[in-house]
Amino acid sequence: MTFQEIIFKLKSYWASKGCISLEPYDIPMGAATFHPSTFLRAIGPEPWRAVYPQPCRRPTDGRYGENPNRLQHYYQLQVILKPSPDDIQDMYLDSLASIGIDKGKNDIKFVDDNWESPSLGAAGVGWEVWLNGMEISQFTYFQQVGGLECKPVTGELTYGLERIAMHLQSIDNLYNIRWNEDITYGEIYMQNEKENSQYNFELVDSKILSKSFDNMEKECINLIENDLAIPAYDLLLQNSHTLNLLDSKQAISSTERQAYILRLRKLSNLIAKKFLESRKKIDFPLMKNN
Amino acid sequence: MANKNLxxxxxxxxxxxxxxxxxLEKVKNNIEFHLDKNSINFSECKFYFTNIRLIFVIKDINDEIIHEKKLIKGPPLQKCFDEKNNLSKTGEGFAKKYNIDFKDLNTKKINGEDYVVFEKPKLLIKTKNILPKILEKALIGVEEQKKxxxxxxxxxxxxxxxxxxxxFGDESIKSEILGIKIDNFSYGHRWLSNKKIKIKNQKHFFDFLQNENILYDNVKRKDFICESVKKIISEEECDEKIDEELLEELSAMTETPHLYLGSFPEKYLELPKEVLEYVIQDTQKHFLLYQNGKVTNKFIGLSxxxxxxxxxxxxEMVIKPRLDDALFFISKDLSxxxxxxxxxxxxxxxxxxxxSLDDKVKRLLILSDHINSQCFYSEGKNYKDLVKICKLDLISSMVVEIPKLQGHIGSYYASESGFDKNIANGIKEHYLPIKTNDPIPKNVDSQIVSIADKLDTVVGIFLANEKPSGTRDPLGIRRSTNGILKILLNGEIYVDLQNLIEKSSSLFLKNKKNLTDKKESVNDCKNFFKEKLFFILKDDFRFNDSVIQSVLWYSNTVDPYTMLKKVSSVDNVLGSNNFTDLFSNAKRVSNILKKSNGDFSSNIQEKLLRESSEKILYNEINGIQGQLDLYLTARNYGDYLNQLNILNKYITNFFDEVIVNADEEDIKINRLSLLARIDNIYNKIGNIATLNP
Structure with missing residues (x-):
């Protein structure tokens, strides 16, 4: 099965379970959880079901294309089920079956792993899912988002697409993943990895970026004060990525890093509250389906 | 009435x-508690668990509870009415309590007075009706796990x-627990059948699990895994070393265990042992195999x-990239x-x-000097070299990636980079002891750095006003405190801890203006050490509370190893018949002084000693004082107590012949001063007057 077929099949499986099929967000982010379809939609009482692939950026994980298992730009497939349904584990296992992973022939384990995102003020309880010892998914029941208690609770499933593809294609170098029948992952992304590793590790200008962080933060606060939670959130996302770049350049000490994270957390809590208020003002329109 | 199993x-x-x-242990205790509270008899409550099932079996439960007919005495009849002959609050309250009209209550003459009485009828409660509530309460009441x-x-x-x-018996109870509907269904092998099946009776349930090959009994399951692992180990002629924690964890992660032997390419054996253990055991949860104490490239996994x-x-495949990454980090760090x-x-x-850590290292350079001269008679030679490099692995990529490797990887890097063997080992040893049974650092240099590092952390936390409370223990200073005490006790090192704490504290205060210089912080810190020492002497050395207290609480200076010796010497003679008088005299002396309530530190005046027995006692004390002082200096507390024991008969004679509270004030004060001096001699060991042989 090719990489793109895995995405097609998982998307169509979850679409059949009532998920709206969305596309990746247009701002760099460290994990699919940052997509507004997860962070913002997990807030408040409105139900929500969505599936989307999301390229994720982790600048510190870059290896100049030299490590066959690490990337600074990789793909997640995200499923959001709010409220979390009672048969969520079975649905997940069925989704694996839809891409040819048979739970009767592979050793699947749900390994206890609680999740926390300090910069999003978010925390959840859940598992890593192991397929024959390899972590292929993260499974989380959100308990708190943006500092707000989740009611109802959102279930989040995150598939690590490269790892799943490596398993299905029986290969041990992700650059050899067949994207379709003609072209490999490496042919598409090798140069990207090399150039971005060089940027992340060597050429990040910490002065410009920390200035930019300050500016974006100012603008973000201004938007919050004007009751515009959604654009404010976009600026938060940009700052989150800026922080990751500063980190990969090792431009900041751990105390400074902690201070940056606190600044992000403060913004995310304000945005979450503001978003909840604005949905309330229009009477939570998605409650119609309940 | 019949008994049924649940x-x-x-x-x-x-x-x-x-x-x-x-x-589950706590839920079980709760179930038993609530059954008892509801007067429900049962013979035994057991539990089993797998990764997806919690099973409770309660045996021989009464299916009915009978409350026999009972006459309940109420208030006196006259109190049930007010002046206007209306029903009073008292009367109304009693009737309401038993949910009955007041006029339906009877009266009864008791000791010549009329009382209202309620005849509680025989009551029969069906146990099955209250079992769901009991189970629910038992589940809610346990806060052990994050929910x-x-x-x-x-x-x-x-x-x-x-x-x-x-x-209940073979009857399915339809009700709700925790808002979840109870039914009579269960599920089979999750990965093979996932069969949902109606359970007909209890035997059917256990037969069903067995047919599905589900090992629901956690004890048997763990044994099965352990035996399977041992079998593979012996086939591979490897060491029978099985990590108990991992065994426990794996057996809680499955209900259908299968074990297998796997391996990874031999080239990775060049990695330090701790890296392999981290990757194979901690992250992949496999048993790593050892042969003659050396890591092999084999592991046992559970599926x-x-x-x-x-x-x-x-x-097998998933391990390789992780080990490759480790190789990548190591070569990056070394270059x-x-x-x-x-x-x-x-x-x-x-x-x-x-x-920062750099600030810490700078403090440690001075503190280690001080410790070397105070506790090690300046025997340490290379501890400063160790201080300078002992934290450097914390900036290595390997430790940033896997923090647990701190120390271990530093030692590895240091020996690869050609450092002296003792210095290289010192990097990991200075963290010791970490776990309960860990050894203390081997050589003097590592011991000095270990004490300095931990002391700096403990004192710093007290100065930062963040001393541990409840589950809060910043930087794990409980462990550091115990670590220091263990090094001092097992290393047989004498020290005045207060002196070290003050030195360490002064190093912080010199540079950190934001810390407040409080006497209490140093005092709190000292008492924290005392508390921890108390528990080590009690739990690890098994001394009696009162013996430890007599030595610890009385003393102003804290010198753990000296205290251990004192406690051990007192404990040694406390049970001996030859020493009974020593303790009773100490008590008598102390009681008289306490009653007299004054300060008797003034010198004893020989001319005021009248009776022969007090003169003899005075001379005897003077006679042995020199020897006692020698024993104290040599910290030979056993012989000190032996020597002190000689005084007993003179003290007894003194009490027999002399009235301490003489009429003349100066004579009285002189006698009390003599007793105060004896008391003082006892107290050089501890407040032994508090002990009862």
Whole structure:
């Protein structure tokens, strides 16, 4: 099965379970959880079901294309089920079956792993899912988002697409993943990895970026004060990525890093509250389906 | 009335493997408590668990509870009415309590007065009606595990509950527990059949699990895994070394265990042992195999399914990239030469109020000097070299990636980079002891650095006003404190801890203006050491509370090893017949002084000693004083007590012949001063007057 077929099949499986099929967000982010379809939609009482692939950026994980298992730009497939349904584990296992992973022939384990995102003020309880010892998914029941208690609770499933593809294609170098029948992952992304590793590790200008962080933060606060939670959130996302770049350049000490994270957390809590208020003002329109 | 067994199964999404047993232990205790409270008899309550099931079996429960007919005495009749002959609050209250009209109550003459009485009829309660509530209360009452919410549910549990089965005898009870409907269904092998099946009776339930090859009994399951692992180990002629914690964890992660042997390419054996253990055991949860104490390239894994090539290949393959990454980090760190990067420690925070690791290292350079001269008779030679490099591995990529490797990887890098063997080992040894049974650092240099490092952390936390309380223990100073005490006790090192604490504290205060110089912090810190010492002497050395207290609480200076010796000497003679008088005299002396309530430190005047027995006692004390002082200096407390024991008969004679509270004030004060001097001699060991032989 090719990489793109895995995405097609998982998307169509979850679409059949009532998920709206969305596309990746247009701002760099460290994990699919940052997509507004997860962070913002997990807030408040409105139900929500969505599936989307999301390229994720982790600048510190870059290896100049030299490590066959690490990337600074990789793909997640995200499923959001709010409220979390009672048969969520079975649905997940069925989704694996839809891409040819048979739970009767592979050793699947749900390994206890609680999740926390300090910069999003978010925390959840859940598992890593192991397929024959390899972590292929993260499974989380959100308990708190943006500092707000989740009611109802959102279930989040995150598939690590490269790892799943490596398993299905029986290969041990992700650059050899067949994207379709003609072209490999490496042919598409090798140069990207090399150039971005060089940027992340060597050429990040910490002065410009920390200035930019300050500016974006100012603008973000201004938007919050004007009751515009959604654009404010976009600026938060940009700052989150800026922080990751500063980190990969090792431009900041751990105390400074902690201070940056606190600044992000403060913004995310304000945005979450503001978003909840604005949905309330229009009477939570998605409650119609309940 | 008949007895029935109860079967309660909770189907849950995969439970975290840690603390599951103690959680269930507490639920079981709760169930027993609530059954007792409701006067329900039963013979035994047992539990079993897997990763997705919690099963309780309660045997021989009465199916009925009978409350016999009973006459309940109420208030006197006249109090049930007010002046206007209306029903009073008292009368109304009693009737309301038993849910009856007042006029339907009877009266009865008791001791010549009329009382209102309620005749409580014989009452029969069906146990099955109250069992669900009892089980619910038992589950709610345990806070052992972090709990969560799911979906729209308004309940909290460790993980989402998916089904509940409750049979009382063979009858299925339909009710709700934690808002979840109880039914008579269960589920089979999750990976093979996932069969949902109606359970007809309790025997059917256990037969069904057996047919599905589900090992629901956690004890038997763990034994099975342990035996299977041992078998593979012996076939491979490897060492029978089985990590108990991992065994416990793995057996809580499955209900259908299958074990297999796997391996990884031999080239990775060049990695340090701790890296292999971290990757194979900690992250992949396999048993790593050892041969003659050396790591091999083999491991034993656990699978939920019977092994096939898919499972084996997958598990072997996933290890390689992790080990490759470790190789990548190690070669990066070695080529970067972390031992030249002292300045990088400025970027690593030690504690927000206490500065960077570089600040810490600077303090340790001075503190280690002080410790060397105070406790080691300046025997340490190379400890400063160790201080300078002992934290440098914290900036290595390997430790940033895997913090648990701190110390271990530093030692490895240091020996690869050609450092002296003792210095290289010192990097990991200065963290010791970490766990309960860890040894203390071997050589003097590592001991000095270990004490300095831990002391700096403990004192710093007290100065930052963040001393531990409850589960809060910043930077793990409980462990550091115990670590220091163990080094002092096992290393037989004498020291005045107050002196060290003050020195350490002065090093912080010199540079950190934000810390307040409080006398209490140093005092609190000293008392913290005392408390921890108390528990070590009690729990590890098994001394009696009162003996430890007599030595610890009385003393102003804290010198743990001296205290251990004193406690041990007192403990040694406390049970001996030859010493009974010593303790009773100490008590008598102390009581008289306490009653007299004054300060008798003034010198004893020989001319005021009248009776022969007090003169003799005075001379005897003077006679042995020199020897006592020698024993004290030599910390020979056993002989000190022996020597002191000689005084007994003179003290007894003194009490027989002399009235301490003489009429003349100066004579009285002189006698009390004599007793005060004896008391003082006792107290050089401890407040032994508090002890009862």
């Amino acid at each position: 079967l309660f199964e909770i189907g849950v999404e995969d439970l975290p493997s840690k603390n599951l047993k103690s959680f 969560m919410k799911w979906g729209y549910a308004d309940v909290f549990f460790i993980r989402p509950i998916r089904w509940m089965l409750l049979l 939920n399914l019977e092994i096939n090539q898919n499972i084996l290949n997958g598990n 970067n030469n972390i031992f030249n990067k002292h300045d990088d420690l400025k970027k690593v925070i030690f504690h927000k109020k206490l500065g």
